[in-house]
Structures are given as C-alpha cells and as structure tokens.
Amino acid sequence: MKALYFDHFGNSDVLTYGELPDPVVSRSELLLGMEYIGLNYADIYRRKGEYHIEERSPYINGYEGVGTVIDIGSAVSEYNIGDKVFFVDVPFSNAELVAVPKENAIKLPSNMDSKLVASIGLQGLTADFLAHDLGNGLESSNVFVHGISGGVGQILAQMLTADGLNVYGITSSKEKQQMALEQGAKRVFLRNSDWQEDYLSYFDTVYDGVGITLLDSIDLVKHRGKVVFFGMAGGNPPKIDFVELLSQSKSILTGDLWDYLTSYKERSERSDRLFKYFREGTINISEPTIFSLSNGKEAHEFLESGKSVGKILLEP
Ligand SMILES: NC(=O)c1ccc[n+]([C@@H]2O[C@H](COP(=O)([O-])OP(=O)(O)OC[C@H]3O[C@@H](n4cnc5c(N)ncnc54)[C@H](OP(=O)(O)O)[C@@H]3O)[C@@H](O)[C@H]2O)c1
Structure with missing residues (x-):
C-alpha cells in the first residue's frame, strides 16, 4: 500500500510518501x-517528537479517518464488506489501508456524508468532551474560546451556543470573525485589537487550545471560574504560578480525547450526541481543505502556517 511516513523527527521534510507493507x-x-x-495538530506534535507515539519504524502518522470495510477478522460479526466506518483513535491512518480494532470502529449513519464525518470526527468529539465533561454547563454563562474559527473552535463554539451559553471568541482576520458571528457567537474579537482590558475576570470558562495564551486566559476568567487548557496550536504554554491562581480561586482543567474514548460504548454514545447537532442543522462548519495523501508534506505546512480555516483532509 501507499503511505505517508517518517523515520526520524523533524520538520515537514522528514515526511516520505511511498510503498509500505499492507497491514495484517x-x-x-x-x-x-x-x-x-x-x-490534526497531534500529527505535527508527533512528527516533531513532542507527543506520545507508538514504537514503529518507519512511523505512519495519523489517527482518524473514514473508509470502507474490505476485509474482516474471524472474530468480528458486527460488520459486512462494504460498510462505511470511521475512527478517531487508531494509529497509522496516513495510508491507503488501515487495520481498525472493532471496538474503535464506528459505523457511519446512513444519512451522513463521509466527507462531513471525516471533517468533524476527532475535532467534534474533542468539542464534545470539552463542552460536556469539562465545561460548566450553566445556562446563560459567558464562555470564551481562543481560536474560535479553527476546527475544534467552530464546533465547540456552536455546541456551547446550542447548549444555551453566551460564546465569545477571538480570531486573526475579519473573514474568520464574520464566519464565527454567523455561526452564532455573541462577540468575536480580532487578535490585533484592544479589547482585553474590558473583559478581565469576566468569563465563567475560557477554552484555550492555543497554549501561549494561557496567562491571558487566566486574566480573562473570573474568580471561581475555569480555564480549560487542551492544546498548543500557537506554542507551549508559559509556567503558571499556582499560588496566584489559588488566591483568586481560578482553576485550570486539562483533557485529552483518548481519556474520554475508553470503550466502544463511550465512542458510540459520544458520536451519536455529536452527529445529532449536525443532523438537526444546529452546527455548520466551513468546507474542509483536501490534499492528496501524496502531498502530505504540503498539508502539514499549510496546517502549521496558521492560514487554514477548519479541517484539513488527506485523500489516498
Ligand atoms: N486535547 C485534545 O484531546 C485535543 C484534541 C484535538 C485537538 N486538540 C488541540 O486543539 C487545538 C486546535 O486544534 P484544531 O484542530 O482546531 O486546529 P486548527 O483548526 O488549526 O485551529 C487552531 C486555532 O488556533 C489559533 N492559533 C494558532 N496560532 C495562534 C497564535 N499564535 N495565537 C493565537 N491563536 C492561534 C488559530 O486561530 P486563527 O484561525 O484565528 O488564526 C486557529 O483557529 C490544537 O492545539 C490541538 O492540539 C486537542
């Protein structure tokens, strides 16, 4: 099969597209x-050697995708050849063929398009645990989302709005600002504008997947509020003074999707909850940008450039 792989850590130059043995x-x-x-960003972190990674050389990156069942293990009775399946937590997915444990596979609902499911899978399930497990869930509370027009940001913001919260956010351009407002955000600030002074200690919850913004997030959240730190799209977070946090009763929560997808039941219940928002039309997202798998290097560079809007997909 053809795959995108690397055999040492580094920048996008380490990625090679070529022939590797089919999975058994x-x-x-x-x-x-x-x-x-x-x-996903995790693919960038793994390529750079900054994230947990399985032992395998050469290493095939990637953890999520949508495909068609073409072979079935002897102990699997729940699937048929030709079924469409998606997964978000199976390694080695940057390839034409992927072996998926049955408990990690989720059947595509018949009324959902493969491209849409591939565009919302991992980021949507991330938004789900951020909103429903780590969020405060109080109706009418004010929440702030960094990177509101990113892949996780778009889904998270609309999910929180649909759940009855007032969503504020920040982005880098007027176009992305307009998109986030059309998706239901109450206010969206531009990164290069002066807005922060008016919102110090204002928000009940601040979602931060940007990392370098963590001190700003702490300033924005109110006493007894929560900062939910879930990623480093802009770079690693600064060191935090926990004594100062304590003196203001501010908390930092963290979470990794893997810890919220620990069984088939959890995967399927969370996916059903996510798909419901899309089937009911409560959440709309921007069209994904699609690269051929053979152009994976360009796709990595595009994600790292910060110019992407929403999901990037690779097509074998
Ligand atoms: N914890 C988990 O389980 C989990 C799962 C999935 C993803 N994540 C994390 O979630 C984050 C977002 O992922 P994604 O897939 O949504 O990526 P994405 O679509 O590329 O979105 C990243 C967002 O970060 C913002 N950003 C990037 N650099 C920035 C900077 N220097 N300053 C301020 N904002 C900056 C961008 O804002 P603009 O568009 O406004 O430029 C963009 O909207 C990543 O950190 C990723 O690792 C975590």
Whole structure:
C-alpha cells in the first residue's frame, strides 16, 4: 500500500510518501480502504517528537479517518464488506489501508456524508468532551474560546451556543470573525485589537487550545471560574504560578480525547450526541481543505502556517 511516513523527527521534510507493507488484520480487526484521513495538530506534535507515539519504524502518522470495510477478522460479526466506518483513535491512518480494532470502529449513519464525518470526527468529539465533561454547563454563562474559527473552535463554539451559553471568541482576520458571528457567537474579537482590558475576570470558562495564551486566559476568567487548557496550536504554554491562581480561586482543567474514548460504548454514545447537532442543522462548519495523501508534506505546512480555516483532509 501507499503511505505517508517518517523515520526520524523533524520538520515537514522528514515526511516520505511511498510503498509500505499492507497491514495484517487480526481476528478482532477490520481492514479499511481509506476514503478520507483527518490531519490534526497531534500529527505535527508527533512528527516533531513532542507527543506520545507508538514504537514503529518507519512511523505512519495519523489517527482518524473514514473508509470502507474490505476485509474482516474471524472474530468480528458486527460488520459486512462494504460498510462505511470511521475512527478517531487508531494509529497509522496516513495510508491507503488501515487495520481498525472493532471496538474503535464506528459505523457511519446512513444519512451522513463521509466527507462531513471525516471533517468533524476527532475535532467534534474533542468539542464534545470539552463542552460536556469539562465545561460548566450553566445556562446563560459567558464562555470564551481562543481560536474560535479553527476546527475544534467552530464546533465547540456552536455546541456551547446550542447548549444555551453566551460564546465569545477571538480570531486573526475579519473573514474568520464574520464566519464565527454567523455561526452564532455573541462577540468575536480580532487578535490585533484592544479589547482585553474590558473583559478581565469576566468569563465563567475560557477554552484555550492555543497554549501561549494561557496567562491571558487566566486574566480573562473570573474568580471561581475555569480555564480549560487542551492544546498548543500557537506554542507551549508559559509556567503558571499556582499560588496566584489559588488566591483568586481560578482553576485550570486539562483533557485529552483518548481519556474520554475508553470503550466502544463511550465512542458510540459520544458520536451519536455529536452527529445529532449536525443532523438537526444546529452546527455548520466551513468546507474542509483536501490534499492528496501524496502531498502530505504540503498539508502539514499549510496546517502549521496558521492560514487554514477548519479541517484539513488527506485523500489516498
Ligand atoms: N486535547 C485534545 O484531546 C485535543 C484534541 C484535538 C485537538 N486538540 C488541540 O486543539 C487545538 C486546535 O486544534 P484544531 O484542530 O482546531 O486546529 P486548527 O483548526 O488549526 O485551529 C487552531 C486555532 O488556533 C489559533 N492559533 C494558532 N496560532 C495562534 C497564535 N499564535 N495565537 C493565537 N491563536 C492561534 C488559530 O486561530 P486563527 O484561525 O484565528 O488564526 C486557529 O483557529 C490544537 O492545539 C490541538 O492540539 C486537542
């Protein structure tokens, strides 16, 4: 099969597209012919050697995608050849073929398009645990989302709005600001404008997947409020003074999607909850940008450039 892989850490130059052996399907796995593969920040962190990674050389990056079942392990009775399946927590997905344990596979609902599911899978399930497990869930409370027009940001902001919260956010351009407002945000600030002084200690919850903004997030959240730190899209966070945090009763929560997808039940219940927002039309997202898997290097560079809006997909 063709795959995108690397054998040492580094910048996008380490990525090679070429022939590797097909995966061997175990008794409890499905073999998928991949249709769309999601690209995520975690793929960048792994390529640079800054994130947990499985032992394998060369290493095939990627953890999510949508594909069609083309082979079935002898202990799997729940699937048929031709079924469409998606997954968000299976390694080695930057390839034409991926072996997926049956408990990690989720059948695509018949009324949902593969491209849409590939565009919302990992980021949508991330938004789900951020909003519903780590968020405060109080109706009418004020929440702030850094990177509101990013992949997670767009879904998270609309989910929180649909759940009855007032959503504020920040972005880098007028176009992205307009998009976030059309998606229901109450106010969206521009990064290069002067707005922060009016909102110090204002928000009940601040969602921060940007990292370098963590001190700003602490300033923006009110006493007894929560900062939910979930990623480093802009760079690693600064050191935090916990004694100062304590003196203001501010809390920092963190979370990794893997810890919220620990069983088939959890994967399918969370996916159903996510898909419901899309089926009911409560959440709309921008069209994904699609690169051929053979152009994976360009896709990594585009994600790192900060110019992307929403999801980047790789197509084998
Ligand atoms: N914890 C988890 O389980 C989990 C799961 C998935 C993703 N994540 C994390 O979630 C974050 C967002 O991922 P994504 O897939 O949504 O990526 P994305 O679509 O590229 O969005 C990243 C956002 O970060 C903002 N950003 C980037 N650099 C910035 C900077 N220097 N200053 C301020 N804002 C900056 C961008 O804002 P503009 O568009 O306004 O420029 C963009 O909207 C990443 O950190 C990722 O690692 C965490």
